[in-house]
Amino acid sequence: MWAYIFRRLVYNVPVYLGIILFVMAALRVNDPIWTYLGKHATQEQYDQFAKASGLDKPFLRQYFDFLSDVVRLDFTVESWDQPGIQVGKMIRAAIVPSLALTIPALGITSFLAICVGLISAYFRGRWMDQLLVFIAVLGMSVSFLVYIILGQYFGAFWLKQHLGMDLFAISGYPSGGLTMATWAYYCLLPILISVIVALGYDTRYYRAVMVEESNRDYITTARAKGASGPKILFVHMLKNAMIPIITRIMITLPFLITGSILLEMYFNIPGMGRRLILAINAKDFPVIQAFTAIFAALFIVTNILTDVLYAIFDPRVRLQ
Amino acid sequence: MQKPQEGLILEVRNLTTSFKTDDGIVTAIDDVSFDVYAGETLGIVGESGCGKTVTSKSIMRLLPAHLSFLGAKSQILFGGLDLARISESKMRKIRGNRIAMIFQEPMTALNPVFTVGWQLDEALKYHTDLGRKARRKRSMEMLRLVEIPNAEQRVNEYPHQLSGGMRQRVMIAIALCCEPDILIADEPTTALDVTIQAQILRLMEGLKEKLSTAILLITHDLGVVAQVCDRVMVMYAGRVIESASVREIFHDPRHPYTKALLGSIPKSGGRSEDRRLPTIEGVVPNLRNLPAGCRFEKRCSLSDKEVCQREEPPLVTIDGRRSVRCHYPIQPHQPEEA
Ligand SMILES: Nc1ncnc2c1ncn2[C@@H]1O[C@H](COP(=O)(O)OP(=O)(O)OP(=O)(O)O)[C@@H](O)[C@H]1O
Numbered sequence: 001m002w003a004y005i006f007r008r009l010v011y012n013v014p015v016y017l018g019i020i021l022f023v024m025a026a027l028r029v030n031d032p033i034w035t036y037l038g039k040h041a042t043q044e045q046y047d048q049f050a051k052a053s054g055l056d057k058p059f060l061r062q063y064f065d066f067l068s069d070v071v072r073l074d075f076t077v078e079s080w081d082q083p084g085i086q087v088g089k090m091i092r093a094a095i096v097p098s099l100a101l102t103i104p105a106l107g108i109t110s111f112l113a114i115c116v117g118l119i120s121a122y123f124r125g126r127w128m129d130q131l132l133v134f135i136a137v138l139g140m141s142v143s144f145l146v147y148i149i150l151g152q153y154f155g156a157f158w159l160k161q162h163l164g165m166d167l168f169a170i171s172g173y174p175s176g177g178l179t180m181a182t183w184a185y186y187c188l189l190p191i192l193i194s195v196i197v198a199l200g201y202d203t204r205y206y207r208a209v210m211v212e213e214s215n216r217d218y219i220t221t222a223r224a225k226g227a228s229g230p231k232i233l234f235v236h237m238l239k240n241a242m243i244p245i246i247t248r249i250m251i252t253l254p255f256l257i258t259g260s261i262l263l264e265m266y267f268n269i270p271g272m273g274r275r276l277i278l279a280i281n282a283k284d285f286p287v288i289q290a291f292t293a294i295f296a297a298l299f300i301v302t303n304i305l306t307d308v309l310y311a312i313f314d315p316r317v318r319l320q
Numbered sequence: 321m322q323k324p325q326e327g328l329i330l331e332v333r334n335l336t337t338s339f340k341t342d343d344g345i346v347t348a349i350d351d352v353s354f355d356v357y358a359g360e361t362l363g364i365v366g367e368s369g370c371g372k373t374v375t376s377k378s379i380m381r382l383l384p385a386h387l388s389f390l391g392a393k394s395q396i397l398f399g400g401l402d403l404a405r406i407s408e409s410k411m412r413k414i415r416g417n418r419i420a421m422i423f424q425e426p427m428t429a430l431n432p433v434f435t436v437g438w439q440l441d442e443a444l445k446y447h448t449d450l451g452r453k454a455r456r457k458r459s460m461e462m463l464r465l466v467e468i469p470n471a472e473q474r475v476n477e478y479p480h481q482l483s484g485g486m487r488q489r490v491m492i493a494i495a496l497c498c499e500p501d502i503l504i505a506d507e508p509t510t511a512l513d514v515t516i517q518a519q520i521l522r523l524m525e526g527l528k529e530k531l532s533t534a535i536l537l538i539t540h541d542l543g544v545v546a547q548v549c550d551r552v553m554v555m556y557a558g559r560v561i562e563s564a565s566v567r568e569i570f571h572d573p574r575h576p577y578t579k580a581l582l583g584s585i586p587k588s589g590g591r592s593e594d595r596r597l598p599t600i601e602g603v604v605p606n607l608r609n610l611p612a613g614c615r616f617e618k619r620c621s622l623s624d625k626e627v628c629q630r631e632e633p634p635l636v637t638i639d640g641r642r643s644v645r646c647h648y649p650i651q652p653h654q655p656e657e658a
């Protein structure tokens with residue numbers, strides 16, 4: 001298996017080099033310096049900026065400089081918007097707040113959605129199933145923004161104002177280190193909101209997966225052997241459903257690190273999503289370029305990881 | 321072929337199973353009664369859709385509980401219990417333990433993501449107090465009993481690594497590992513090719529002797545019936561229309577449908593494909609729209625239109641142990657090859 005992973009990584013090196021080349025070229029189609037300085041800047045200002053940022057160097061030179069940053073996983077260039085701060089530092093600081101939101105959110109959502117999907121499929125067609133599907137569709141029909149606004153109003157403001165319960169912050173992020181208490185205070189509300197938003201979609205997906213599994217012959221065999229309902233659900237069906245479950249979870253994996261843009265903006269959480277939006281607004285070229293490179297790498301790695309997980313969970317899948 | 325029948329172990333009485341469907345209630349089997357004696361092989365034959373699978377799944381209570389229901393008079397008497405009425409948790413202790421079942425498609429009946437050993441072990445875990453080691457030993461014993469070569473290696477393999485015949489052997493091993501009183505086999509050889517079919521049948525016969533398990537064999541193949549069954553029940557459109565010993569069915573059928581089924585079969589030695597249920601002119605009546613009279617009337621060459629159309633014949637017992645559902649049963653004759 002390690003040989004397989006190594007081989008896949010090696011095969012993907014040229015792919016990745018190509019992606020970086022393409023991204024770097026694409027980002028230079030509209031001159032990033034003019035974009036940043038605005039059309040009223042003088043040629044002199046332009047030249048000065050180009051020299052300072054290294055964009056005056058030949059393209060290939062820039063390409064290899066950037067690749068060396070990527071390989072060392074450290075982006076030493078400075079941000080244009082916040083001079084003096086290295087892009088690498090900026091990104092590292094933004095990863096933790098993003099993960100503090102996205103990992104619990106994905107974990108809770110997937111766990112709940114798989115359980116509800118299993119139960120719904122088990123009671124397929126009966127009132128329990130219909131109720132769960134109804135709630136899922138209802139949950140999906142409301143906009144993300146409505147949840148955020150209602151959550152901030154009732155979960156933070158209203159609870160504190162009217163019941164004196166200061167459970168959640170309206171927005172913000174602890175300036176010191178992240179402890180269990182500060183995490184709960186600042187992150188739990190956005191996590192809950194993102195769970196509610198995603199739950200409907202995920203439940204419907206997992207229900208469809210489980211319904212398909214529950215029609216298979218091996219389920220009848222298991223029942224004929226005397227297996228109980230929970231054994232059939234959580235042992236027989238769940239293990240067979242691992243492939244679609246892995247697919248669903250792995251697809252979202254890169255987004256764990258890129259963070260949730262909406263939540264981070266509305267809750268003022270200094271994560272990757274917010275960082276990226278701020279950088280785009282400020283036309284902060286080095287930050288945007290570094291983000292693209294990271295995102296591309298994450299996609300390649302999760303793809304390989306997905307195939308490895310398939311092979312671990314399904315004996316019919318052979319890695320080659 | 322007739323075995324001394326020690327004792328009655330399963331009594332099915334007035335079994336009626338209906339389904340709730342989008343366009344109303346469909347009664348798939350109607351007032352089915354039969355007995356199974358210890359150690360015998362009872363064959364159930366009939367055209368596709370006549371209710372063979374529904375009968376066996378009703379006994380095992382494997383039909384979807386919210387979409388199907390049994391008639392009020394239905395009784396499934398087994399081991400002093402009425403399986404139609406006991407709780408689901410009591411029923412679980414019987415499934416796979418005292419009554420086991422194997423299916424038509426060995427390719428899909430096993431769980432693809434667990435090893436053969438795990439799936440054997442599962443049944444033993446549910447129904448015995450054996451420890452891990454003892455269960456493993458028993459699993460190996462069963463794999464050898466069903467004549468799987470390299471059992472030590474096969475036990476750790478997944479279903480996709482086995483051929484269809486091997487998988488059906490594994491299914492049989494799982495079904496028999498708790499030494500059930502009855503093995504229900506729903507077309508166990510239909511999906512296999514001819515040589516494998518013969519091997520599996522021989523294996524089942526051998527194991528039946530060894531473990532004294534009664535077999536309820538559902539099949540399309542009259543050749544199989546002749547080869548392994550002691551008694552036969554013929555079903556038609558959800559009804560039992562004739563039931564008798566295998567010799568009587570083949571040499572002295574009383575129901576025109578049974579006779580028609582036998583009509584085009586070569587006497588003996590025919591290849592297996594030729595022994596499948598021959599096609600009879602006409603179609604089975606729709607269960608949603610059954611005639612008032614005999615369900616076979618439209619296809620029957622001997623029907624007297626008047627009575628047969630007006631009322632359905634009752635199932636009458638003749639000569640003590642055999643029964644037939646016909647207004648004008650074929651008259652007995654002296655079997656030439658008795
Ligand atoms: N879940 C169900 N819902 C509605 N009707 C059903 C259901 N299962 C079976 N039936 C009906 O019951 C009748 C008997 O079906 P069954 O599967 O027992 O036939 P069979 O004799 O086993 O046929 P085959 O030889 O094709 O296996 C069929 O007409 C079928 O349409």
Ligand SMILES: [Mg+2]
Pocket residue numbers: 372373374506
């Ligand atoms: Mg069937």
